[in-house]
Amino acid sequence: MELQKFTYDNRLSRLFMNATIFWGxxxxxxxxxxxLEMIFPHLSGGISWLSxxxxxxxxxxxVIFAFVGNGMFTGIYYSTPRLLKTPMFSEMLGKIHFWGxxxxxxxxxxxxxxxxxxxxxxxxxxxxxxxAIALIWVVFGINLIMTMVKRRVKHIYVAIWFYIATFVTVxxxxxxxxxxxxxxxxxxxxxxAGIQDALVQWWYGHNAxxxxxxxxxxxxxxxxxxxxxxxxxxxxxxxxxxxWALIFLYIWAGPxxxxxxxxxxxxxxxxxxxxxxxxxxxxxxxxxGLLTLRGAWDKVRESxxxxxxxxxITAYGMSTFEGxxxxxxxxxxxxxxxxxxxxxxxxxxxGWNGMLTFGMLYWLMPRLYNTxxxxxxxxxxxxxxxxxxxxxxxxxxxxxxxTQSLMWKEFTEEGYLQYPxxxxxxxxxxxxxxxxxxxxxxxxxxxxxxxxxxxxxAKAGLFVVSEEDQAPALHTADGHGKEKxxxxxxxxxxxxxxxxxxxxxxxxxxxxxxxxxxxSNVPTIANVQPYTPLELxxxxxxxxxxxxxxxxxxxxxxxxxxxxxxxxTKAGETVYDHPFxxxxxxTGPDLAxxxxxxxxxxxxxxxxxxxxxxxQKMVAQSIMPPYPxxxxxxxxxxxxxxxIKVMQILGVPYPEGYADKANDDLKKQANKIAQGLRxxxxxxxxxxxxxxxxxxxxxxxxxxxxTEGSKFSEK
Amino acid sequence: xxxxxDHIKKSDAEYEIDTLTNKKxxxxxxxxxxRELDNQLPSWWKWLFIITIVFSVVxxxxxxxxxxxxxxxxKEFDKEMANAKANAPKVxxxxxxxxxxxxxxxxxxxxxxxxxxxxxxxxxxxxxGPNMTDNYWIHGNxxxxxxxxxxxxxxxxxMISYKDQFSVRQRxxxxxxxxxxxxxxxxxxxxxxxxxxxx
Ligand code: HEM
Numbered sequence: 020m021e022l023q024k025f026t027y028d029n030r031l032s033r034l035f036m037n038a039t040i041f042w043g044x045x046x047x048x049x050x051x052x053x054x055l056e057m058i059f060p061h062l063s064g065g066i067s068w069l070s071x072x073x074x075x076x077x078x079x080x081x082v083i084f085a086f087v088g089n090g091m092f093t094g095i096y097y098s099t100p101r102l103l104k105t106p107m108f109s110e111m112l113g114k115i116h117f118w119g120x121x122x123x124x125x126x127x128x129x130x131x132x133x134x135x136x137x138x139x140x141x142x143x144x145x146x147x148x149x150x151a152i153a154l155i156w157v158v159f160g161i162n163l164i165m166t167m168v169k170r171r172v173k174h175i176y177v178a179i180w181f182y183i184a185t186f187v188t189v190x191x192x193x194x195x196x197x198x199x200x201x202x203x204x205x206x207x208x209x210x211x212a213g214i215q216d217a218l219v220q221w222w223y224g225h226n227a228x229x230x231x232x233x234x235x236x237x238x239x240x241x242x243x244x245x246x247x248x249x250x251x252x253x254x255x256x257x258x259x260x261x262x263w264a265l266i267f268l269y270i271w272a273g274p275x276x277x278x279x280x281x282x283x284x285x286x287x288x289x290x291x292x293x294x295x296x297x298x299x300x301x302x303x304x305x306x307x308g309l310l311t312l313r314g315a316w317d318k319v320r321e322s323x324x325x326x327x328x329x330x331x332i333t334a335y336g337m338s339t340f341e342g343x344x345x346x347x348x349x350x351x352x353x354x355x356x357x358x359x360x361x362x363x364x365x366x367x368x369x370g371w372n373g374m375l376t377f378g379m380l381y382w383l384m385p386r387l388y389n390t391x392x393x394x395x396x397x398x399x400x401x402x403x404x405x406x407x408x409x410x411x412x413x414x415x416x417x418x419x420x421x422t423q424s425l426m427w428k429e430f431t432e433e434g435y436l437q438y439p440x441x442x443x444x445x446x447x448x449x450x451x452x453x454x455x456x457x458x459x460x461x462x463x464x465x466x467x468x469x470x471x472x473x474x475x476x477a478k479a480g481l482f483v484v485s486e487e488d489q490a491p492a493l494h495t496a497d498g499h500g501k502e503k504x505x506x507x508x509x510x511x512x513x514x515x516x517x518x519x520x521x522x523x524x525x526x527x528x529x530x531x532x533x534x535x536x537x538x539s540n541v542p543t544i545a546n547v548q549p550y551t552p553l554e555l556x557x558x559x560x561x562x563x564x565x566x567x568x569x570x571x572x573x574x575x576x577x578x579x580x581x582x583x584x585x586x587x588t589k590a591g592e593t594v595y596d597h598p599f600x601x602x603x604x605x606t607g608p609d610l611a612x613x614x615x616x617x618x619x620x621x622x623x624x625x626x627x628x629x630x631x632x633x634x635q636k637m638v639a640q641s642i643m644p645p646y647p648x649x650x651x652x653x654x655x656x657x658x659x660x661x662x663i664k665v666m667q668i669l670g671v672p673y674p675e676g677y678a679d680k681a682n683d684d685l686k687k688q689a690n691k692i693a694q695g696l697r698x699x700x701x702x703x704x705x706x707x708x709x710x711x712x713x714x715x716x717x718x719x720x721x722x723x724x725x726t727e728g729s730k731f732s733e734k
Numbered sequence: 735x736x737x738x739x740d741h742i743k744k745s746d747a748e749y750e751i752d753t754l755t756n757k758k759x760x761x762x763x764x765x766x767x768x769r770e771l772d773n774q775l776p777s778w779w780k781w782l783f784i785i786t787i788v789f790s791v792v793x794x795x796x797x798x799x800x801x802x803x804x805x806x807x808x809k810e811f812d813k814e815m816a817n818a819k820a821n822a823p824k825v826x827x828x829x830x831x832x833x834x835x836x837x838x839x840x841x842x843x844x845x846x847x848x849x850x851x852x853x854x855x856x857x858x859x860x861x862x863g864p865n866m867t868d869n870y871w872i873h874g875n876x877x878x879x880x881x882x883x884x885x886x887x888x889x890x891x892x893m894i895s896y897k898d899q900f901s902v903r904q905r906x907x908x909x910x911x912x913x914x915x916x917x918x919x920x921x922x923x924x925x926x927x928x929x930x931x932x933x
Binding site: 098101102104172174176178241242245246250251252253254255256257258260264279284285287288289291292293295296298299300302303306310313314315430431432433434435436439440442443576577578581582587616617618619621622623624625626629636637638639699 | 752755763766768769770771772773783786787789793794798805807808814815818821823848849851852856889891892894898901
């Protein structure tokens with residue numbers, strides 16, 4: 020057989036590698052910043068773009084899409100050509116992919132602190148950036164698929180299966196979840212509302228974890244682990260079963276983020292059972308990783324790379340066991356809305372994604388520079404810093420989550436809440452936040468050591484721009500007819516891609532169609548009305564400031580919540596919420612019923628005014644940051660007509676032609692609120708942003724008690 | 735770099751053996767030097783998978799076919815509320831009269847600091863709610879008056895009802911605290927008087 024010569028270009032891997040390191044550092048510094056802001060609420064210094072609600076999305080986007088994203092591309096651009104014995108299809112597309120992705124990250128890093136956000140967790144970026152993401156993702160996909168088409172190896176290896184699943188599914192998730200109608204260049208409303216939006220969003224959110232943080236990294240594991248250990252993969256059969264089971268089952272599990280919410284029971288149940296069924300397929304990956312090290316454990320002791328891989332895979336196993344447990348309703352009733360979730364996330368993030376990335380970088384850098392790692396000792400130190408950092412991060416937060424949840428639920432013998440004042444439950448867990456921040460410092464220190472080590476390594480060597488290799492041309496006809504079953508599919512990458520697409524579409528379709536088509540899933544409540552223009556503007560401020568990062572708007576049907584917050588949230592109450600704002604963490608109390616005057620959450624306008632200006636004036640121990648700019652800034656009402664029009668397009672029943680009258684109503688309502696405040700001795704003008712936000716807060720949860728009829732006179 | 739050539743043994747025509755684990759390597763499975771073993775699925779893993787599937791089927795049947803009460807959250811909630819009601823202690827009948835003992839006042843102070851101070855300030859000087867240190871009252875200055883305001887609230891003015899949050903005793907304790915300790919004291923900043931002067 021004639022051997023063909025070809026070369027692998029290492030430049031793209033190197034670019035992505037540098038980006039991984041750079042954005043990893045930035046993302047984690049922002050993480051540490053927000054960890055400190057949770058202890059010292061005044062750290063943001065009254066500067067809007069430094070406030071927790073705006074930086075937290077920056078942190079999550081940076082570590083997920085910039086750190087892990089670039090990490091996966093590093094590995095994919097390195098391993099794919101080698102596994103397929105061909106250069107990447109197009110270096111040009113690769114470069115567009117690289118620079119496009121970095122531009123997207125920069126756009127995110129600018130817009131998020133400015134409060135330009137859709138207000139959906141992990142999908143905060145506004146529509147122009149969303150379109151850019153879709154385009155760049157397709158560029159990546161074309162490059163990946165075309166490289167497979169011109170491969171010299173007949174069968175595609177399991178790592179590539181996972182890359183395909185990543186490409187296909189992320190594309191579907193991103194596009195479906197991001198559909199929205201623009202209000203302006205930097206503002207849009209999602210087409211889904213309320214509980215339906217929540218279902219779509221968590222289908223996306225959960226599978227972002229699955230197909231952005233998990234499947235690509237499993238692919239990397241299948242390449243870099245056997246390489247680094249110099250061992251064969253434990254079981255090909257297991258690869259097949261756990262791959263297909265994983266991608267098929269994962270897509271259904273989203274509703275486990277909405278347990279005990281207003282989502283119908285049948286959909287919640289699907290979230291529960293598909294999560295439980297995910298244990299084995301997930302552990303299939305863990306077993307195949309760990310058992311690949313059989314016969315090589317002596318090497319693990321010496322190699323920081325392998326050590327990191329072992330911790331990464333173990334963390335993967337832990338979080339994929341914990342996840343299904345958190346999906347059981349009885350456990351979720353305790354864990355949801357607490358720091359337990361944050362601890363869980365970070366076992367996955369710091370352990371699985373972080374450690375696998377670090378291990379890969381330590382393995383790759385010396386190879387790209389044709390030299391040895393500068394210091395094994397430093398790498399070992401990094402290993403220990405990262406491992407202890409992770410434990411210092413997670414263990415206190417488990418404790419915090421559990422403690423706070425029990426306090427929320429505790430009743431006195433007379434049948435009253437033991438801790439009716441929310442802040443008591445916050446103060447109780449503050450020490451845990453100190454420990455978490457300390458864990459973050461350790462972890463970050465490790466990263467800094469790594470960066471030094473990697474730079475010194477690169478300096479000691481010479482960059483290998485390209486590597487030569489040779490292989491016989493692909494004869495697809497070889498052994499034709501003899502192959503059956505999965506082996507056959509492995510030799511047909513396009514078919515493989517289509518099968519993956521089918522597997523990941525089923526779950527979503529079965530959950531969405533009834534939710535959108537069957538009316539009884541979102542029972543109508545007659546007195547629920549659209550927001551007034553002022554409230555709508557106020558709501559957009561709520562989104563802009565990222566209040567949902569700390570406050571939920573979803574009272575669950577538990578006695579402890581109904582006593583603390585008011586009646587539990589009904590699906591029909593959320594129908595005009597584009598986007599929904601259920602939130603996922605209660606750093607502060609739930610706000611779903613904060614406008615209900617007869618309810619336990621009610622506060623007068625003047626209280627809210629003072630509270631936004633200086634929360635600690637109203638609640639001495641509060642960890643909420645101040646929002647002085649809301650009191651200084653004038654509300655931009657030029658956007659009102661267009662906002663009303665877009666809402667009408669989305670089916671919100673404002674009277675015909677209301678867009679043009681909306682600002683009259685807005686001004687009237689603003690004047691009423693501001694006048695009330697002035698009567699109470701607060702000097703404030705009608706035009707300030709804070710007035711709109713107060714209007715929104717006072718509207719929350721009130722509709723089901725409203726007996727006054729329509730708010731929109733058709734004059 | 736390829737999978738450790740030293741540890742591969744050709745057994746017969748069909749298979750090669752990985753000598754470190756003594757397991758079969760798959761023929762023709764080599765990707766950039768990475769080989770794959772022909773190991774079976776661990777049986778505990780298979781069982782784990784089967785058990786979770788059985789669990790799921792049973793779970794869904796219980797909900798969809800048998801409408802099991804514990805899987806329908808509306809019913810779960812009703813049950814929890816009914817239980818709470820059934821187990822609620824009898825409403826204590828205590829006389830609405832000023833409490834003066836140290837424990838009651840200490841309890842009252844605790845409630846005041848944790849809950850009421852948010853609007854009336856810790857020292858009672860008043861902010862969102864009125865000043866409690868002067869002798870001006872909107873709703874009267876007797877213990878009954880204060881107790882009633884705390885119980886029913888003045889909703890349109892922003893003082894909520896504490897009927898469902900605090901027991902009768904707790905409400906009495908905190909209002910007694912106001913009358914015995916706060917009235918007549920000097921707050922850091924006093925809000926201007928509201929209501930009428932009671933001598
Ligand atoms: C120095 C390291 C890090 C620190 C100090 C840190 C800190 C934080 C903090 C304070 C939050 C917000 C918690 C809350 O809202 O209560 C957070 C959220 C989050 N972080 Fe990190 N983080 C770090 C690294 C990472 C890494 C490496 C990843 C992923 C690769 C990651 C993924 C996330 C995610 C997904 C969330 C959102 C969790 C949720 O919504 O439930 N973090 N982090």
